[in-house]
Amino acid sequence: MEKLLNELSHQGQTGYSVPETDVPEKDLTELIPEKYQRKSELNLPELSEPVLRRHFTRLSQLNYAQSTNFYPLGSCTMKYNPPINEKISSLPGLKNLHPYQPQGTVQGLLEIMHTLEKNLCEICGMDSFTLQPAAGAHGEFTGLLIIRAYFNSRNEKRHKIIVPDSAHGTNPASAALAGFEILPVKSEQNGILSLQKIKELLTQDVAALMLTVPNTLGVFEKDILEIADAAHKNGTLLYYDGANLNALMGITRPGDLGFDLMHINLHKTFSTPHGGGGPGSGPIGVKKPLEPFLPVPGIEKNNKNEFRFNYEKPQTIGKVRSFYGNVPVILKAAAYVESLGREGLKKTSEQAVINANYLLSILKEKLPAPAGNRCFHEFVLSGKPLVENNVRTLDVAKRLLDYGFYAPTIYFPLIVEEALMIEPTETETKAALDDFVKILFKIIEEAQNDPGLLKNAPQNTPVSRLNEVEAARKPILHW
Amino acid sequence: MDYIPITEKEKQEMLERIGVKCADELFAAIPQSRKVKELNLPKGISEQSLIKRYEKSSNNNKSLNNNLNFLGAGIYEHFIPSLVEEITGRSEFSTAYTPYQPEASQGTLQSIFEYQSLVVELTGMEVTNASLYDGASAVAEAALLAIRSKGLKKILVSEALHPEYQQVLGTYLQGIDVNIVPVPIENGTTSISKAKELVSSDCAALILQSPNFLGTIEDIQEFKNIIEKSGVLLINVVNPISLGILKSPGEAGADIAVGEGQVLGNASGFGGFTFGFLACKKAFSWKMPGRIVGQTTDSKGRRGYVLTLQSREQHIRREKATSNICTNSALNALAGCVYLAGWGKNGIRELAKTNLQKSHYAFDKITKIPGFEPAFKNQSFFNEFAVKTKKDIKEIQKKLLSGNIIGPFELSRFYKEYSDCLLFCVTETKTKEDIDKLIEVLKGC
Structure with missing residues (x-):
């Protein structure tokens, strides 16, 4: 167990040195009135740099990461994060820039951002992109405000959003934050939607239908063209949740399937690292009729080939974030798209789908796959047969940790009992996939012969199973 | 380039195991009419070409590494240990x-x-x-x-x-x-x-x-x-x-x-x-x-x-x-x-004080230049302060930039009533020499 910073603290130590004061010093009270000064003790720990380095390095070694372990976390697209993209985002002329410095002094960066917007338009079949949203859910929220503004501009009162029960939790949460009422729709057994049910729900007050394609079970919405047609005939917009875009690059485009707007998770499909929870980036793409409502500023190229921010958008929803977006993440994604190019992007999606199908074709022999024998970039298995041995999916997940694999996403989507959602991505070797199969089969055997091994897992991790109930019942949220 | 560590031979083995002849079959659910023939994007490039392209873009910007920056307004330049x-x-x-x-x-x-x-x-x-x-x-x-x-x-x-x-x-x-x-x-x-x-x-x-x-x-x-x-x-x-x-x-x-x-x-x-x-x-x-x-x-x-x-x-x-x-x-x-852990109890206080001392030195110097005065009476401030000027702000910015100095922030961007006001930020990153350089240029405006 690694000590906490306050336990390592040693009176009189400091990690970093303050630069010499080379200006004439004045008395503190002369500069700041007494009443504004801090009176309470500032009890931060006192630590030297060597102690700090060892502490944080040790902490890092307690993590499973994409760079150290297979991370088949469904819907999270834990693909390889190329170091070259880190290097690019750290170039001094791209990293050490102030958001308010003159636009003429940041042309190099604006060109990169503009090019990424155009490239995303081409990949997705959209007419315009903004890079401002800071994450997927932030993008959804932005998209929903755009939908709201669009209908307001047409004096149409539409306050409902259709969200399938297989959708990510952020979909209904973002819609609620944007002031919409949620109209949940039950998906069929394999997670796809019934055209008939959608048609019944499409009343005059429905603003949009939010879909994840392929859906969270890894299945492509077979009636997508008919669904789009029905929605559009009703004046309803179609929103594409881009969490699963890694299945479709260079194969089909949301814009061509009938979607009116969408978000992308650059930290999933476009290889930027997840950072232990962020920062990500959630660009929003729209078709022409929705362009006027995009957040400000837009990036435009004038006839002198200069790039300029445009704040003059009278119908804009406003700003969703300070400044222009999570620029370091944007840079990494821009470099990723350019390095792969048209053939690399297609090959990537193709291989992601092959890898998932390969795993599914073997794993379905031992665990039910409720969505069938084929999938796109991810698939869902049910751990239900193991319940008779008193083993839950959670136990399987914990046992996987013992064998050095991060666990799949579990208990999601909600429509599959004891769900295990597996997304291998295209950047794993066949050997890694085969190892994963071998271990999962071994765990299933253990579940039948010695379930205690699973119930008591994990044992090989820095800590054994943690008590989450106790954490919530008696919250200790700081030292 | 791509990051796919699977050989053509392995790919074929995998397709065989799945039970399909080619990858296309896995995408059969997508309406044929909506399949992409080929994305209208450039071909992929090598790591070497990629870094060259971005280094060129990087060099096309004026970075804070090579320019003295006096902009704050929400984003502040501090030394990063x-x-x-x-x-x-x-x-x-x-x-x-x-x-x-x-x-x-x-x-x-x-x-x-x-x-x-x-x-x-x-x-x-x-x-x-x-x-x-x-x-x-x-x-x-x-x-x-x-x-x-x-x-x-x-x-x-x-x-x-x-x-x-x-x-x-x-x-x-x-x-x-x-x-x-x-x-x-x-x-x-x-x-x-x-x-x-x-x-x-x-x-x-x-x-x-x-x-x-x-x-x-x-x-x-x-x-x-x-x-x-x-x-x-x-x-x-x-x-x-x-x-x-x-x-x-x-x-x-x-x-x-x-x-x-x-x-x-x-x-x-x-x-x-x-x-x-x-x-x-x-x-x-x-x-x-x-x-x-x-x-x-x-x-x-x-x-x-x-x-x-x-x-x-x-x-x-x-x-x-x-x-x-x-x-x-x-x-x-x-x-x-x-x-925060590295600065700790005493360091963070010293760091804050250094910001305070440097910004006040700059404030005193700037407001003594003819044509510049405090924007607000008795402003108590930390590392950023407002100055009112009778001079042409566009000219000031031009002169500063040609001397490799970025900033200050023009308050007119957000406040019409402060169209003659500038917001200067001075953190611990600026030496007395840096501040004096700013003062010299402002004096010449």
Whole structure:
């Protein structure tokens, strides 16, 4: 167990040195009135740099990461994060820039951002992109405000959003934050939607239908063209949740399937690292009729080939974030798209789908796959047969940790009992996939012969199973 | 190039195992008419060509490395100790996902717990979360928290709050019909007398930034006294480094403290290297947005950390969640953790003092130049101050830029009434020589 910073603290130590004061010093009270000064003790720990380095390095070694372990976390697209993209985002002329410095002094960066917007338009079949949203859910929220503004501009009162029960939790949460009422729709057994049910729900007050394609079970919405047609005939917009875009690059485009707007998770499909929870980036793409409502500023190229921010958008929803977006993440994604190019992007999606199908074709022999024998970039298995041995999916997940694999996403989507959602991505070797199969089969055997091994897992991790109930019942949220 | 470690032979074996002849068969569910023939994008390029292309773009910008920067206005240039990026650059931290499996994520979880502890101490509040996107969204989330807690749909917002935060707040609240009442500025500070007139028990909160956008330190406690009787919550937006010497939100009586974490060990990044922090009183724990890490024990009684109070969040509560946030800014908050831990108790105070000394030296020098004067009478400020000038501002900026100096911020961008005012920021990164260089150019304007 690694000590906490306050336990390592040693009176009189400091990690970093303050630069010499080379200006004439004045008395503190002369500069700041007494009443504004801090009176309470500032009890931060006192630590030297060597102690700090060892502490944080040790902490890092307690993590499973994409760079150290297979991370088949469904819907999270834990693909390889190329170091070259880190290097690019750290170039001094791209990293050490102030958001308010003159636009003429940041042309190099604006060109990169503009090019990424155009490239995303081409990949997705959209007419315009903004890079401002800071994450997927932030993008959804932005998209929903755009939908709201669009209908307001047409004096149409539409306050409902259709969200399938297989959708990510952020979909209904973002819609609620944007002031919409949620109209949940039950998906069929394999997670796809019934055209008939959608048609019944499409009343005059429905603003949009939010879909994840392929859906969270890894299945492509077979009636997508008919669904789009029905929605559009009703004046309803179609929103594409881009969490699963890694299945479709260079194969089909949301814009061509009938979607009116969408978000992308650059930290999933476009290889930027997840950072232990962020920062990500959630660009929003729209078709022409929705362009006027995009957040400000837009990036435009004038006839002198200069790039300029445009704040003059009278119908804009406003700003969703300070400044222009999570620029370091944007840079990494821009470099990723350019390095792969048209053939690399297609090959990537193709291989992601092959890898998932390969795993599914073997794993379905031992665990039910409720969505069938084929999938796109991810698939869902049910751990239900193991319940008779008193083993839950959670136990399987914990046992996987013992064998050095991060666990799949579990208990999601909600429509599959004891769900295990597996997304291998295209950047794993066949050997890694085969190892994963071998271990999962071994765990299933253990579940039948010695379930205690699973119930008591994990044992090989820095800590054994943690008590989450106790954490919530008696919250200790700081030292 | 691509990052696919599978040979053609292996690919064929896999397709065979799946039971298809070619990859196309796996995409049969996609309507043929909507398949892409070929994306209209350039071909891929090698790593070598890629770095050349981006180095060229990088060289096409004026970076703060080679230019003296006096811009602040929400993003501040501070020295970043080498250890910070050494730690955030470790792929065990940067390439991990949100710590859903706590037993395999103790590094991330403990560092967030430590981050939370440092933020609580610095702000003088009782609880905090694992980070939000940026300062602006943190303000919006704080407003939503107050609106939820009070069940009231009116908030008072100081016009001296960062104008981009005001814009983002307006965007966030447009879906739920909240009445945002601006509190005007008087001599560079939020008007106490106007606030007195506007406050009433139907307001959920007052949002106040200190130092405010104009650089002025606000009398937070005085505002607290005004609103307390009406039960209005005080949301205090702060610069965390200034808390080394300035009264903490907790001391001043704030209910919620928020701010931009970029200053804590993150580069300027064109405004993209941000994290928002939100700390509050314990009573609001279950109403907070975003992820929170808590301490617990494992099955053997050992201490460990997990994501907790999760039934507030979207993956469980869906449309009834306290916020839609999922991905946050964990890695930038980790930078904040390593930064604060290294400065520690005495270092952060010394750092804040150095900022204070340098900015006041610059202020004294600039306001002695003929044609330049303080924009506000007796402005109390931290590392940023406003100056009024009779000179042609465009000319000043041009001369500064040709001398490789960036800044100051022109207040006219957001405030018509301050069209002759400039906002200078001077942090510990500027030496006396740097400041004197600025003074020389200004003298020649």
